[in-house]
Amino acid sequence: MPPRVLILGIGNLLWADEGFGVRVAQALQRDYVFPENVTVMDGGTQGLALIPYVQESDVLIIADAVDFGLAPASLVEARDEDVPAYLHSGKTSLHQVSFQEVLALCKLMGQGPERLHLVGVQPVDMEDYGGSLTPPVKAQLEPAIARILAVCAELGLAGWRRPKGNCTADALDMTQYERQRPSAEEACRIGDARFLPGDPR
Template identity: 45%
Template sequence: MSGSEKRILVLGVGNILYTDEGFGVRVAEELIQKYEFSSNVEVLDGGTLGLKLMGPIMESDVLIIVDIVLNEGQPGDLFRLLGEDLSKACAFKNSMHQTDLLDTLAQCSLIGHVPEEVVLLGVEPYNYQDLSAALSPDLEARLPEVADAVLAEVERAGGEFALRTEMNPATEKIYVPRDSSRNT
């Protein structure tokens, strides 16, 4: 597989122990398990790493973030946010993340490199406060659509991907599996 010169980082963030708060991570896991990407694309489970994400962020030209957002929509609504809209959505303080993502991006800027393009694919949560590794049924149902939206962003930025087969299975293990039957 060939790829463009742009380095693309898909960053799923959130805390998988708080229901829908882990949605971004679950999307990243889904992508890693189902797709193989060109060498210029990295899909990363950013969890709640905060400032520890500075290195991968500063090394990328295009940053695609997947997270939940409080954007006054209905649970499961998907938003593609850029610029000021991204700043407003990332600034909510009810997040379980260790460090606000905007603070991390600001630190990257101070040091000298922020990706040329930052896109947030945010989904309005149904429940982000209850302790559970399971997503709400509303967001569980949205996983394929949001994964497709991420793939479209990767393609638009110059990345390539292919479905995994028996010949190229995923090697990354998911340590905290989601159990949608426990969270109805």
């Protein structure tokens, strides 16, 4: 019986490169078709709510922005026991703390993936609220997708390109998201000025 594969993009679109994993998942959903036992999911920042989906998988492939301590926009892969270690040592946001818990709880309950695979990028900027991916990180989308497709092919579950013109744009589409972003003058990108250090005026 073929393994059940979950390709999970995690992250937050609202904080620039933090949205990398979600953008990878969206691109895979938009551009590729997979066998029925492969699921591509935008996991966002759902954390513990992802437990049932992770439990049902035999192979879990995670796409995320992770601080590997490498050069900005570096693309890194980790497998099996190295994946939780990377997520633990390279926390960039709260969703990674909760996703470590997801993996730990699934292991404790004896239900979950037998194989783990992480495709991660070293973020450049995660403090630009409302910003899209920085250009160097955006350039790693296709390489990350290629690595995920290669893992699926190794499992005998290759994806193939979806015919163009079959998907409709939505508000979360990256091009649409970037086009509709207000200017820095219209919307503060770093926080409420009343709570920032410096001259209170």
